[in-house]
Amino acid sequence: xxxxxxxxxxxxxxxxxxxxDNPKIMEMYRTVGHHWVEHDEVAWCAAFxxxxxxKAGIASTRKLNARSYLTWGEKVAGPEQxxxxxxxxxxxxANTAQxxxxxxxxxxxxxxxxxxxxxxxxxxxxxxxxxxLLGIRRPIAAGGPQRPELKVVQQQLKxxxxxxxxxxxxxxxxxxxxxxLAFRADxxxxxxxxxxxxxxxxxxxxxxxxxxxxxxxxxxxxxRIVKAADAQIATGIVGMAGAAASVVVPAVETAERAKxxxxxxxxxxxxxxxxxxxxxxxxxxxxLIVILLAWKAKAARIEDHRTGKTP
Numbered sequence: 061x062x063x064x065x066x067x068x069x070x071x072x073x074x075x076x077x078x079x080x081d082n083p084k085i086m087e088m089y090r091t092v093g094h095h096w097v098e099h100d101e102v103a104w105c106a107a108f109x110x111x112x113x114x115k116a117g118i119a120s121t122r123k124l125n126a127r128s129y130l131t132w133g134e135k136v137a138g139p140e141q142x143x144x145x146x147x148x149x150x151x152x153x154a155n156t157a158q159x160x161x162x163x164x165x166x167x168x169x170x171x172x173x174x175x176x177x178x179x180x181x182x183x184x185x186x187x188x189x190x191x192x193l194l195g196i197r198r199p200i201a202a203g204g205p206q207r208p209e210l211k212v213v214q215q216q217l218k219x220x221x222x223x224x225x226x227x228x229x230x231x232x233x234x235x236x237x238x239x240x241l242a243f244r245a246d247x248x249x250x251x252x253x254x255x256x257x258x259x260x261x262x263x264x265x266x267x268x269x270x271x272x273x274x275x276x277x278x279x280x281x282x283x284r285i286v287k288a289a290d291a292q293i294a295t296g297i298v299g300m301a302g303a304a305a306s307v308v309v310p311a312v313e314t315a316e317r318a319k320x321x322x323x324x325x326x327x328x329x330x331x332x333x334x335x336x337x338x339x340x341x342x343x344x345x346x347x348l349i350v351i352l353l354a355w356k357a358k359a360a361r362i363e364d365h366r367t368g369k370t371p
Contacts, residue, residue, distance in 0.1 A: 108177025
Protein backbone atom coordinates (compact mmCIF):
# COMPACT_ATOMS: atom_id res chain seq x y z
CA UNK A 61 0.00 0.00 0.00
CA UNK A 62 1.07 3.56 -0.60
CA UNK A 63 1.23 6.10 2.18
CA UNK A 64 -1.79 7.86 0.72
CA UNK A 65 -3.82 4.66 0.71
CA UNK A 66 -2.99 4.28 4.39
CA UNK A 67 -3.76 7.93 5.10
CA UNK A 68 -7.20 7.70 3.46
CA UNK A 69 -8.01 4.55 5.39
CA UNK A 70 -7.61 6.57 8.59
CA UNK A 71 -10.04 9.33 7.65
CA UNK A 72 -12.39 9.96 10.55
CA UNK A 73 -9.93 8.80 13.22
CA UNK A 74 -10.29 11.22 16.11
CA UNK A 75 -9.30 11.88 19.69
CA UNK A 76 -11.58 10.41 22.33
CA UNK A 77 -13.35 12.60 24.85
CA UNK A 78 -12.35 12.59 28.48
CA UNK A 79 -9.53 10.49 29.85
CA UNK A 80 -9.82 7.74 27.20
CA ASP A 81 -7.29 7.61 24.36
CA ASN A 82 -7.78 6.42 20.80
CA PRO A 83 -5.58 3.29 20.46
CA LYS A 84 -4.96 4.03 16.77
CA ILE A 85 -3.50 7.44 17.57
CA MET A 86 -1.41 5.90 20.34
CA GLU A 87 -0.12 3.40 17.77
CA MET A 88 0.96 6.31 15.57
CA TYR A 89 3.16 7.65 18.36
CA ARG A 90 4.71 4.23 18.94
CA THR A 91 5.34 3.61 15.23
CA VAL A 92 7.54 6.71 15.01
CA GLY A 93 9.39 5.85 18.21
CA HIS A 94 7.57 7.90 20.85
CA HIS A 95 6.40 5.28 23.32
CA TRP A 96 6.56 7.82 26.13
CA VAL A 97 3.38 9.59 24.92
CA GLU A 98 0.50 8.69 27.25
CA HIS A 99 -2.45 10.62 25.83
CA ASP A 100 -3.82 11.41 22.37
CA GLU A 101 -4.02 15.13 23.17
CA VAL A 102 -0.29 15.49 22.44
CA ALA A 103 0.10 17.14 19.00
CA TRP A 104 -0.04 14.25 16.53
CA CYS A 105 -0.07 15.68 13.00
CA ALA A 106 3.60 14.65 12.55
CA ALA A 107 2.93 11.29 14.20
CA PHE A 108 0.13 10.70 11.66
CA UNK A 109 2.35 11.66 8.70
CA UNK A 110 5.22 9.54 10.01
CA UNK A 111 2.91 6.57 10.67
CA UNK A 112 1.59 6.59 7.09
CA UNK A 113 5.08 6.91 5.63
CA UNK A 114 6.63 4.21 7.81
CA LYS A 115 3.80 1.75 7.18
CA ALA A 116 4.37 2.28 3.46
CA GLY A 117 8.08 1.55 3.89
CA ILE A 118 9.30 5.15 3.64
CA ALA A 119 11.60 6.49 6.36
CA SER A 120 10.05 9.46 8.16
CA THR A 121 11.77 11.99 10.41
CA ARG A 122 10.38 10.03 13.40
CA LYS A 123 9.78 13.33 15.17
CA LEU A 124 6.65 14.98 16.55
CA ASN A 125 7.86 18.38 15.41
CA ALA A 126 6.03 19.26 12.17
CA ARG A 127 8.86 21.54 11.03
CA SER A 128 11.27 18.60 11.09
CA TYR A 129 9.89 17.78 7.63
CA LEU A 130 11.29 21.01 6.21
CA THR A 131 14.64 19.22 5.68
CA TRP A 132 13.22 15.80 4.79
CA GLY A 133 13.06 14.34 1.29
CA GLU A 134 13.27 16.46 -1.84
CA LYS A 135 12.23 20.10 -2.02
CA VAL A 136 9.25 20.95 -4.23
CA ALA A 137 9.33 24.48 -5.65
CA GLY A 138 5.69 25.34 -4.91
CA PRO A 139 2.04 24.24 -4.97
CA GLU A 140 2.01 24.34 -8.77
CA GLN A 141 4.68 21.62 -8.90
CA UNK A 142 3.29 19.58 -5.99
CA UNK A 143 1.84 16.09 -6.42
CA UNK A 144 -0.72 14.26 -4.38
CA UNK A 145 1.02 12.72 -1.40
CA UNK A 146 3.75 15.34 -1.06
CA UNK A 147 4.38 16.58 2.47
CA UNK A 148 3.14 20.11 3.13
CA UNK A 149 4.32 22.15 6.13
CA UNK A 150 2.38 25.17 7.39
CA UNK A 151 2.88 27.72 10.14
CA UNK A 152 0.81 27.33 13.29
CA UNK A 153 0.25 30.33 15.50
CA ALA A 154 2.87 33.00 16.13
CA ASN A 155 5.47 30.61 17.55
CA THR A 156 8.14 29.90 14.92
CA ALA A 157 8.89 26.55 16.56
CA GLN A 158 5.38 25.28 15.87
CA UNK A 159 3.88 24.07 12.65
CA UNK A 160 1.47 21.71 10.99
CA UNK A 161 2.22 18.90 8.54
CA UNK A 162 -0.13 17.05 6.18
CA UNK A 163 -0.33 15.39 2.76
CA UNK A 164 -0.92 17.50 -0.35
CA UNK A 165 -4.12 16.86 -2.33
CA UNK A 166 -4.52 19.89 -4.56
CA UNK A 167 -4.12 23.66 -4.78
CA UNK A 168 -7.16 25.83 -5.47
CA UNK A 169 -6.70 29.57 -5.83
CA UNK A 170 -5.30 30.88 -2.56
CA UNK A 171 -5.89 27.57 -0.74
CA UNK A 172 -4.08 24.26 -0.43
CA UNK A 173 -6.18 21.18 0.25
CA UNK A 174 -4.53 18.55 2.42
CA UNK A 175 -5.25 15.28 4.18
CA UNK A 176 -3.82 15.33 7.66
CA UNK A 177 -4.07 14.26 11.27
CA UNK A 178 -4.89 16.43 14.29
CA UNK A 179 -7.01 18.69 12.10
CA UNK A 180 -9.85 19.64 14.47
CA UNK A 181 -8.62 16.69 16.59
CA UNK A 182 -9.20 14.20 13.76
CA UNK A 183 -7.91 12.87 10.43
CA UNK A 184 -9.68 15.04 7.89
CA UNK A 185 -9.43 16.75 4.53
CA UNK A 186 -9.22 20.50 4.93
CA UNK A 187 -7.80 23.63 3.34
CA UNK A 188 -5.19 26.10 4.53
CA UNK A 189 -4.24 29.46 2.99
CA UNK A 190 -1.10 29.50 0.86
CA UNK A 191 0.11 32.40 2.99
CA UNK A 192 0.79 29.90 5.78
CA LEU A 193 2.89 27.62 3.60
CA LEU A 194 6.43 26.95 4.85
CA GLY A 195 7.48 24.27 2.41
CA ILE A 196 6.59 21.21 0.36
CA ARG A 197 8.72 18.07 0.37
CA ARG A 198 8.58 14.85 -1.64
CA PRO A 199 9.62 11.33 -0.62
CA ILE A 200 12.75 10.19 -2.43
CA ALA A 201 13.29 6.62 -3.54
CA ALA A 202 16.38 7.21 -5.66
CA GLY A 203 18.16 10.18 -7.18
CA GLY A 204 17.66 13.80 -6.22
CA PRO A 205 19.59 16.42 -4.26
CA GLN A 206 21.59 16.14 -1.10
CA ARG A 207 19.81 14.46 1.81
CA PRO A 208 21.32 14.82 5.30
CA GLU A 209 19.67 11.60 6.50
CA LEU A 210 21.24 9.68 3.61
CA LYS A 211 24.71 10.38 5.01
CA VAL A 212 23.87 8.14 7.96
CA VAL A 213 22.83 5.31 5.62
CA GLN A 214 25.96 5.75 3.48
CA GLN A 215 28.23 5.63 6.54
CA GLN A 216 26.46 2.54 7.86
CA LEU A 217 26.93 0.80 4.51
CA LYS A 218 30.61 1.72 4.49
CA UNK A 219 31.11 0.53 8.06
CA UNK A 220 29.55 -2.80 7.11
CA UNK A 221 31.99 -3.27 4.22
CA UNK A 222 29.96 -1.94 1.28
CA UNK A 223 32.74 0.34 0.09
CA UNK A 224 31.21 0.81 -3.35
CA UNK A 225 29.07 3.50 -1.69
CA UNK A 226 31.96 5.90 -2.33
CA UNK A 227 32.00 9.32 -0.65
CA UNK A 228 29.59 9.93 2.22
CA UNK A 229 27.98 13.06 0.77
CA UNK A 230 24.22 12.67 1.27
CA UNK A 231 23.58 12.23 -2.45
CA UNK A 232 21.97 9.19 -4.01
CA UNK A 233 24.17 8.45 -7.00
CA UNK A 234 25.10 5.29 -8.93
CA UNK A 235 27.62 4.17 -6.30
CA UNK A 236 25.19 4.50 -3.41
CA UNK A 237 22.57 2.70 -5.45
CA UNK A 238 25.02 -0.15 -6.09
CA UNK A 239 25.81 -0.39 -2.37
CA UNK A 240 22.11 -0.43 -1.44
CA LEU A 241 21.37 -3.18 -3.96
CA ALA A 242 24.38 -5.22 -2.82
CA PHE A 243 23.33 -4.93 0.82
CA ARG A 244 19.74 -5.90 0.00
CA ALA A 245 20.92 -8.91 -2.01
CA ASP A 246 23.21 -10.10 0.79
CA UNK A 247 20.43 -9.73 3.37
CA UNK A 248 17.56 -11.10 1.24
CA UNK A 249 15.58 -7.83 1.33
CA UNK A 250 14.52 -7.82 -2.30
CA UNK A 251 16.30 -5.92 -5.07
CA UNK A 252 14.85 -2.44 -4.59
CA UNK A 253 17.02 0.71 -4.69
CA UNK A 254 14.75 2.48 -2.18
CA UNK A 255 16.12 3.87 1.07
CA UNK A 256 13.12 2.92 3.17
CA UNK A 257 12.26 1.78 6.68
CA UNK A 258 13.06 -1.85 5.86
CA UNK A 259 16.58 -0.90 4.75
CA UNK A 260 17.21 1.46 7.68
CA UNK A 261 16.16 -1.15 10.24
CA UNK A 262 18.17 -3.90 8.53
CA UNK A 263 21.31 -1.75 8.58
CA UNK A 264 21.00 -1.36 12.34
CA UNK A 265 21.10 -5.10 13.00
CA UNK A 266 23.26 -6.27 10.08
CA UNK A 267 26.64 -7.94 10.46
CA UNK A 268 29.72 -6.84 8.49
CA UNK A 269 29.85 -8.01 4.90
CA UNK A 270 31.46 -11.40 4.48
CA UNK A 271 34.67 -11.57 2.44
CA UNK A 272 35.37 -14.80 0.56
CA UNK A 273 38.46 -16.83 1.49
CA UNK A 274 39.82 -16.49 -2.04
CA UNK A 275 39.62 -12.71 -1.83
CA UNK A 276 40.87 -12.52 1.77
CA UNK A 277 44.01 -14.44 0.78
CA UNK A 278 44.36 -13.15 -2.78
CA UNK A 279 46.02 -10.24 -4.54
CA UNK A 280 44.54 -7.68 -6.94
CA UNK A 281 45.18 -8.84 -10.49
CA UNK A 282 46.44 -6.27 -12.97
CA UNK A 283 46.79 -3.55 -10.32
CA ARG A 284 48.84 -0.61 -11.63
CA ILE A 285 49.72 0.37 -8.06
CA VAL A 286 51.17 -3.07 -7.30
CA LYS A 287 53.09 -3.15 -10.60
CA ALA A 288 54.51 0.34 -10.06
CA ALA A 289 55.45 -0.53 -6.48
CA ASP A 290 57.25 -3.71 -7.61
CA ALA A 291 59.19 -1.70 -10.20
CA GLN A 292 60.20 0.89 -7.60
CA ILE A 293 61.25 -1.81 -5.14
CA ALA A 294 63.42 -3.52 -7.78
CA THR A 295 65.02 -0.23 -8.81
CA GLY A 296 65.61 0.70 -5.18
CA ILE A 297 67.30 -2.63 -4.42
CA VAL A 298 69.63 -2.32 -7.42
CA GLY A 299 70.37 1.32 -6.65
CA MET A 300 70.95 0.70 -2.96
CA ALA A 301 73.32 -2.18 -3.70
CA GLY A 302 75.25 -0.08 -6.19
CA ALA A 303 75.44 2.93 -3.89
CA ALA A 304 76.46 0.89 -0.87
CA ALA A 305 79.27 -0.73 -2.87
CA SER A 306 80.32 2.66 -4.26
CA VAL A 307 79.80 1.33 -7.75
CA VAL A 308 79.07 4.03 -10.29
CA VAL A 309 77.52 2.57 -13.41
CA PRO A 310 75.59 5.36 -15.10
CA ALA A 311 72.65 4.08 -17.07
CA VAL A 312 72.32 7.17 -19.26
CA GLU A 313 74.31 10.23 -20.17
CA THR A 314 72.12 12.35 -17.89
CA ALA A 315 73.15 10.37 -14.86
CA GLU A 316 76.85 10.88 -15.71
CA ARG A 317 76.39 14.63 -16.05
CA ALA A 318 74.60 14.74 -12.73
CA LYS A 319 77.55 12.94 -11.13
CA UNK A 320 80.06 15.45 -12.59
CA UNK A 321 78.01 18.44 -11.44
CA UNK A 322 77.76 16.98 -7.93
CA UNK A 323 81.53 16.42 -7.70
CA UNK A 324 82.33 19.95 -8.96
CA UNK A 325 79.90 21.48 -6.51
CA UNK A 326 81.37 19.52 -3.63
CA UNK A 327 84.87 20.58 -4.70
CA UNK A 328 83.96 24.26 -4.93
CA UNK A 329 82.52 24.15 -1.44
CA UNK A 330 85.62 22.41 -0.08
CA UNK A 331 83.50 19.54 1.17
CA UNK A 332 85.31 16.81 -0.71
CA UNK A 333 87.29 15.40 2.16
CA UNK A 334 84.37 14.59 4.43
CA UNK A 335 81.32 14.52 2.13
CA UNK A 336 82.39 12.19 -0.66
CA UNK A 337 82.93 9.20 1.66
CA UNK A 338 79.35 9.40 2.90
CA UNK A 339 77.71 9.97 -0.49
CA UNK A 340 77.31 6.25 -1.26
CA UNK A 341 75.64 5.68 2.07
CA UNK A 342 73.38 8.72 1.65
CA UNK A 343 72.38 7.34 -1.74
CA UNK A 344 71.74 3.95 -0.20
CA UNK A 345 69.53 5.56 2.44
CA UNK A 346 67.50 7.35 -0.24
CA UNK A 347 67.01 4.12 -2.16
CA LEU A 348 65.99 2.41 1.08
CA ILE A 349 63.32 5.07 1.67
CA VAL A 350 62.05 4.54 -1.88
CA ILE A 351 61.82 0.80 -1.23
CA LEU A 352 59.95 1.25 2.06
CA LEU A 353 57.43 3.70 0.59
CA ALA A 354 56.79 1.46 -2.40
CA TRP A 355 56.40 -1.57 -0.13
CA LYS A 356 53.94 0.35 2.03
CA ALA A 357 51.86 1.41 -1.00
CA LYS A 358 51.84 -2.16 -2.29
CA ALA A 359 50.79 -3.59 1.09
CA ALA A 360 47.99 -1.00 1.44
CA ARG A 361 46.66 -1.84 -2.03
CA ILE A 362 46.66 -5.56 -1.28
CA GLU A 363 44.98 -4.98 2.08
CA ASP A 364 42.26 -2.86 0.45
CA HIS A 365 41.66 -5.69 -2.01
CA ARG A 366 41.50 -8.36 0.68
CA THR A 367 39.07 -6.39 2.86
CA GLY A 368 36.84 -5.54 -0.09
CA LYS A 369 37.55 -1.80 -0.17
CA THR A 370 38.66 -1.96 -3.79
CA PRO A 371 38.05 -4.31 -6.73
